[in-house]
Amino acid sequence: MKEEEINVFVNGVVHYFETMAVVPAEVSSPYLIDGLTGSIMEYTGVIGITGEYQGNVLFTAPVEMMAKLLALYDNQEASVGALLDLVGEIANTFSGNVREEFGADFQISPPLVAHGSPKEVRTAEGLQTYCIPILWLGMRANLIVALR
Amino acid sequence: MVVDDSQVICRQIEAVLSKQDFDVVSTAADGVLALRDFRMLKPDLVTMDLTMPRLDGIQTIKQMMIIHPGVRILVVSAVKDKATALRALRLGAYGFLCKPFTRFELAEAVDVLISDLGKT
Numbered sequence: 001m002k003e004e005e006i007n008v009f010v011n012g013v014v015h016y017f018e019t020m021a022v023v024p025a026e027v028s029s030p031y032l033i034d035g036l037t038g039s040i041m042e043y044t045g046v047i048g049i050t051g052e053y054q055g056n057v058l059f060t061a062p063v064e065m066m067a068k069l070l071a072l073y074d075n076q077e078a079s080v081g082a083l084l085d086l087v088g089e090i091a092n093t094f095s096g097n098v099r100e101e102f103g104a105d106f107q108i109s110p111p112l113v114a115h116g117s118p119k120e121v122r123t124a125e126g127l128q129t130y131c132i133p134i135l136w137l138g139m140r141a142n143l144i145v146a147l148r
Numbered sequence: 149m150v151v152d153d154s155q156v157i158c159r160q161i162e163a164v165l166s167k168q169d170f171d172v173v174s175t176a177a178d179g180v181l182a183l184r185d186f187r188m189l190k191p192d193l194v195t196m197d198l199t200m201p202r203l204d205g206i207q208t209i210k211q212m213m214i215i216h217p218g219v220r221i222l223v224v225s226a227v228k229d230k231a232t233a234l235r236a237l238r239l240g241a242y243g244f245l246c247k248p249f250t251r252f253e254l255a256e257a258v259d260v261l262i263s264d265l266g267k268t
Contacts (some may be wrong), residue, residue: 019248073156074163074251082156089154092199093247096226104231110153110201 001147006030006130009145012097013134020072028133039131039142040117043083045091048109053102054148056123059091061141068137080115088113094143149189150175151182152197161195164251168258179203183211190216193261198225206235213240220261
């Protein structure tokens, strides 16, 4: 992926927090990772990408951040189910928003969600994988982009 | 009627619509469930997600416009490209609101639909 393409995802993250939260998020410089070990947190949403681009987009966050984000949606009860639902929705939002730049052939699947950083969370093999660190209210989440 | 595969989003939209004195007659997590309820209830207004399992929002809009052409559909989706927005509008959707959205943006988008409804 080119730097400009990764920046499209960074802009999407900034826009999300500007829209939803009073306190904006700080997005650190994206970096390449080799595998997902150490990058996956307690709640993860995975989007499959097909069409002109192929691969995955993952949003992964700790329970504390997910609970704070859920509170932005009309103070709904922070059950495991609601947090899983929301982590999938956020992954979907970050993936869908980039179609403004990448076009309609950036096809996104409904989200798959996981709780507790299971080994089953993975990206398609052989892809350059970028980790975009997101810092918000002293907590960290990752947006992971693995695309061909 | 609220159609979205996220329960969190359904509840958020439902809360905003309730504050605007709408009765939300159904929430549905995919197009198949939405069409089942839509045939029975014939709602005046539908908020419609696009990326959903089983039957996506574009196909669902197409079917809804055949069943009840007078329905007002507001697409509420993270999918942000112009081609998809135009496709939804050509099929009969009345508005397009991108996620993420604030409750004020949603309320405003619904107001526009309703004011338009009053003029016809």
